[in-house]
Amino acid sequence: MYYRIGEIEKNMNVSIDTLRYYEKIGLICPERDEHDRRLYSDADVAWLEFIFRLKATHMPLKEIKKYAELRKQGDETIAKRIDLLEEQRTRLTQEKKTIDACLSYLETKITHYKTMI
Amino acid sequence: MYYRIGEIEKNMNVSIDTLRYYEKIGLICPERDEHDRRLYSDADVAWLEFIFRLKATHMPLKEIKKYAELRKQGDETIAKRIDLLEEQRTRLTQEKKTIDACLSYLETKITHYKTMI
DNA sequence: ATAATAGCTGGAGTATAGTCCATGTCAAGA
DNA sequence: TCTTGACATGGACTATACTCCAGCTATTAT
Incomplete structure (x- = not known):
């Protein structure tokens, strides 16, 4: 199946501009x-x-892009x-x-503040 | 005790420029x-x-600033x-x-890739 | 006395991650 | 046929969080 950009926008909750930026x-x-x-x-x-x-876990797009580049190069880059992925797991x-x-x-701070009121 | 900006930079691992920016x-x-x-x-x-x-937990400076403003206003803002703080705990x-x-x-992805090599 | 060091200000510049806008094309419905 | 809607491009603009620089003052070491 193929989806047009407007469908992706609606179904994945991401703006068209962001998709084009990516x-x-x-x-x-x-x-x-x-x-x-x-x-x-x-x-x-x-x-x-x-x-x-x-x-969602704050990985910068630059890092994600490294992975994207490897994907493009095919199966020899699996290792x-x-x-x-293991680095990210560690992070x-x-x-x-x-x-x-x-x-x-x-x-600690909440407990301390609660003693003050 | 009081510390000058250079000491803070060294001891807290933050740049002078960042301290002035804050x-x-x-x-x-x-x-x-x-x-x-x-x-x-x-x-x-x-x-x-x-x-x-x-x-370190990715709170934007704007949010931190809200808290800073309350601190400045003194003890009536403790509540x-x-x-x-409780909102942040939830987040x-x-x-x-x-x-x-x-x-x-x-x-899942790592396991899957490992079956491929 | 002079030079190095530490600090000051204001303002410009940078990186990241979008977001917005003007203008244009194409297809489908009234 | 004409308008609406969905899409396209290139480029300008924005917010966040710094970071750097020019030009100045004050303190300390030689």
């Missing part, structure tokens, strides 16, 4: 129909979902992609620790 | 000595530590500050869930 920086390259309109495949949709997941594990540290700091 | 946007207002040089108090240092903790709890979702997505 294409401009080389994150995604949808096909085109005979009138040059973008056609996003199911694979493109899956890739977009992945991008949004990475973005490198695993490396990137996220670290990020959880940072959040936990902040949470316990917040607890 | 002052410009009203996040922190250190005292000045007779030559107009910034003097950061222990309270300022504690506040900077708090800022960095919030920043409001508790509200902000961070949510963020951990997002990270966990991304982590399990990464696991």
Whole structure:
């Protein structure tokens, strides 16, 4: 199945401008129909979902792009992609620790403030 | 104790430019000595530590500034500050869930790629 | 006395990630 | 046929968070 940019916008909650921007920086390259309109495949949709997941965890587009470049080069880059994914896993594990540290700091502060009122 | 901007830079691993920028946007207002040089108090240092903790969890400076404004207004704003801190606690709890979702997505992808090589 | 060091200000410049706009094409319905 | 809607492009603009620079003052070391 193929989807036009307006459908992607509606179904994936992302603006047309953002989709075109991602294409401009080389994150995604949808096909085109005979009138040059973008056609996003199911694979493109899956890739977009992945991008949004990475973005939701604050991965910069530059990093995501590294992964995109490897995808474009085909199956010989699978090992490198695993490396990137494992790095990201490490970062996220670290990020959880940072959040936990902040949470316990917040607890302390909230408790302290509550004694003041 | 008071610290000059260069000491803060070294000890808190933050650039002088960033410290001046934070002052410009009203996040922190250190005292000045007779030559107009910034003097950061222990309270300022504690506040900077708090800022960095919030920043480490991706809170935008605008949000941090809301809290800064309440601090400036004194003890009548404690209840409001508790509200902000509790909101942030909620966000961070949510963020951990997002990270966990991304982590399990990464696991799946890594496992899948490993079957391919 | 001079030079290096540390600080000041105002303002310009940068990177990231979009967002908006003018203008134009194409297809389908009234 | 004409208008509406969906899409296209190129380029300007925006917000966030710094970062850098020119030009100045004050303190400290030699």
